[in-house]
Amino acid sequence: MHQKKLAELAAALRAGDFTSEELTRAFLERIERYDGQLNSVITLTAEQALQQARAADARIAAGEGGPLTGIPFLHKDIFCTLGVRTSCGSRMLDNFEAPYDATVSARLREAGAVMLGKTNMDEFAMGSSNETSFYGPVRNPWDLERVPGGSSGGSAAAVAARLAPLATGTDTGGSIRQPAALCGITGIKPTYGRVSRYGMIAFASSLDQGGPLASSAEDAAWLLQAMSGFDERDSTSMERPVDPYPEMLDMDLSGLRIGLPREYFGEGLDAGVAAAVEAAVEAFRGLGAEVRDISLPNAALAVPAYYVVAPAECSSNLSRMDGVRFGYRCENPRDLEDLYVRSRGEGFGAEVKRRILIGTYALSAGYYDAYYLKAQQVRRLIRDDFTRAFGEVDLIMGPTSPTTAFRLGEKADDPVTMYLSDIYTIAVNLAGLPGMSIPAGMVDGLPVGLQIIGNYFDEARMLAAAHRYQQVTDWHRRRPPGFE
Amino acid sequence: MSLDIEEVIRIAHLARLGVDESEYPAYARNLSDILSFVEQLNAVDTDGVEPMAHPLEAKQRMRPDRVTEGDQRERFQRIAPKVENGLYLVPKVIE
Numbered sequence: 001m002h003q004k005k006l007a008e009l010a011a012a013l014r015a016g017d018f019t020s021e022e023l024t025r026a027f028l029e030r031i032e033r034y035d036g037q038l039n040s041v042i043t044l045t046a047e048q049a050l051q052q053a054r055a056a057d058a059r060i061a062a063g064e065g066g067p068l069t070g071i072p073f074l075h076k077d078i079f080c081t082l083g084v085r086t087s088c089g090s091r092m093l094d095n096f097e098a099p100y101d102a103t104v105s106a107r108l109r110e111a112g113a114v115m116l117g118k119t120n121m122d123e124f125a126m127g128s129s130n131e132t133s134f135y136g137p138v139r140n141p142w143d144l145e146r147v148p149g150g151s152s153g154g155s156a157a158a159v160a161a162r163l164a165p166l167a168t169g170t171d172t173g174g175s176i177r178q179p180a181a182l183c184g185i186t187g188i189k190p191t192y193g194r195v196s197r198y199g200m201i202a203f204a205s206s207l208d209q210g211g212p213l214a215s216s217a218e219d220a221a222w223l224l225q226a227m228s229g230f231d232e233r234d235s236t237s238m239e240r241p242v243d244p245y246p247e248m249l250d251m252d253l254s255g256l257r258i259g260l261p262r263e264y265f266g267e268g269l270d271a272g273v274a275a276a277v278e279a280a281v282e283a284f285r286g287l288g289a290e291v292r293d294i295s296l297p298n299a300a301l302a303v304p305a306y307y308v309v310a311p312a313e314c315s316s317n318l319s320r321m322d323g324v325r326f327g328y329r330c331e332n333p334r335d336l337e338d339l340y341v342r343s344r345g346e347g348f349g350a351e352v353k354r355r356i357l358i359g360t361y362a363l364s365a366g367y368y369d370a371y372y373l374k375a376q377q378v379r380r381l382i383r384d385d386f387t388r389a390f391g392e393v394d395l396i397m398g399p400t401s402p403t404t405a406f407r408l409g410e411k412a413d414d415p416v417t418m419y420l421s422d423i424y425t426i427a428v429n430l431a432g433l434p435g436m437s438i439p440a441g442m443v444d445g446l447p448v449g450l451q452i453i454g455n456y457f458d459e460a461r462m463l464a465a466a467h468r469y470q471q472v473t474d475w476h477r478r479r480p481p482g483f484e
Numbered sequence: 485m486s487l488d489i490e491e492v493i494r495i496a497h498l499a500r501l502g503v504d505e506s507e508y509p510a511y512a513r514n515l516s517d518i519l520s521f522v523e524q525l526n527a528v529d530t531d532g533v534e535p536m537a538h539p540l541e542a543k544q545r546m547r548p549d550r551v552t553e554g555d556q557r558e559r560f561q562r563i564a565p566k567v568e569n570g571l572y573l574v575p576k577v578i579e
Contacts, residue, residue, distance in 0.1 A: 097563055307518060380536035415514050
């Protein structure tokens with residue numbers, strides 16, 4: 001039953017072919033059997049999951065509930081969950097049990113989805129390889145010597161290996177799309193303000209956005225719908241109705257105009273990845289889309305602008321981790337200063353420290369204008385490039401990542417090289433646009449992701465295009481050998 | 485842009501962030517690399533460009549000024565490292 005798509009699982013639960021409890025046990029057994037190799041789950045919540053499954057079975061038997069009722073999922077360990085530890089991949093929060101549910105957690109709970117556990121991730125979502133986690137690296141199911149991408153690496157690896165049909169993630173600079181690409185699954189970063197950030201531990205508040213990871217655009221559409229919506233507890237949540245994404249998967253796409261940014265096909269792009277992406281674009285042409293070249297002249301500035309804005313916001317957000325009210329506290333602090341310094345020094349890992357230091361520097365007296373203000377100006381130029389592009393095309397396509405999955409340790413000692421693995425995804429966060437990655441080929445046995453970028457709140461069109469492609473291709477149905 | 489070890493110590497102090505002495509050179513090197521990389525931004529003419537605060541120029545929403553949450557002190561303090569009589573305990577600040 002682990003190979004079925006979401007609609008089939010939901011129908012089977014309603015038809016009584018199997019119960020949610022049986023389905024939940026099946027996925028828990030898969031985690032038990034395979035996760036020793038992947039390390040995708042930090043906290044397994046088997047007991048609660050079975051309780052939730054039985055409650056879902058009762059709802060279904062009473063003719064209640066919705067499409068996600070009784071469906072198991074894995075939750076990125078950045079979303080606060082009442083009664084279950086939320087570690088954010090950090091020693092700092094290794095003992096942290098949130099006193100409340102994130103809005104996304106509450107929505108999924110109310111929808112009747114069954115949480116199997118919390119997934120591994122880069123510490124505080126800072127990383128592109130899932131190697132910065134306090135709980136050890138996650139391995140890519142397609143090649144256990146390679147990274148799954150990050151920061152939502154646990155979620156992506158687990159869905160690729162079908163340890164869960166669905167998982168949540170967050171994306172600040174590519175943290176859903178890049179691991180989705182490297183693990184061969186579908187992942188969506190929604191428009192900024194579409195999914196509530198309440199209770200989603202903040203990294204860079206002006207960029208963070210939660211979203212779904214799944215085996216197909218169709219499955220992702222259901223989860224996105226459940227996660228989305230206005231939330232008055234998030235001051236940046238947009239007061240705007242949610243489109244019925246699953247119903248719109250078959251929307252009319254005739255005359256669809258696709259733009260290919262020249263800047264996304266230049267130096268640094270692996271030839272195999274380029275060929276796969278070009279073949280995917282060709283498939284869209286075959287489906288009747290009109291494809292044209294576009295330009296995003298400031299594309300090369302996205303990563304540098306991001307590495308001012310994101311660390312600046314991170315240094316400010318992470319100042320709340322001070323060893324006083326929650327989280328890690330050092331042993332025997334001499335005085336208050338020592339309490340702060342050592343709790344933070346011992347609680348945070350190297351990459352988080354680097355970003356706090358960069359951010360603190362960029363925001364310090366005398367440097368603010370040169371770094372932060374400048375980056376926010378460049379950010380507007382980057383956004384304006386997209387606004388112009390969407391004046392002439394409906395969707396933008398290109399590679400999600402310049403390469404397929406790289407080896408564990410390959411980039412771990414060189415931050416700037418690591419940062420460049422998000423070169424095609426970061427601009428989307430800076431501009432606040434929706435983007436997604438879908439599997440679009442294989443190079444040497446490793447998946448390639450196609451990135452689809454939509455206009456603001458145009459998730460439905462993005463999903464419909466991805467769905468159309470997945471009806472004529474089978475890349476999204478490939479499974480890593482050894483995890484059947 | 486290159487940061488020396490003195491500068492790393494100064495920033496770490498501003499951030500109240502413990503960094504092991506043996507790691508100062510590595511941080512100085514990494515942070516200098518990142519700052520040099522970021523310096524590409526200086527080549528861009530941004531005269532007259534308004535810094536972008538929100539992609540859709542959204543404004544903060546106002547809400548009625550009324551109490552929406554009750555006292556949850558006990559719940560929040562259950563997860564604190566050290567509390568006594570409803571207060572968070574830290575090392576003595578005033579002698």
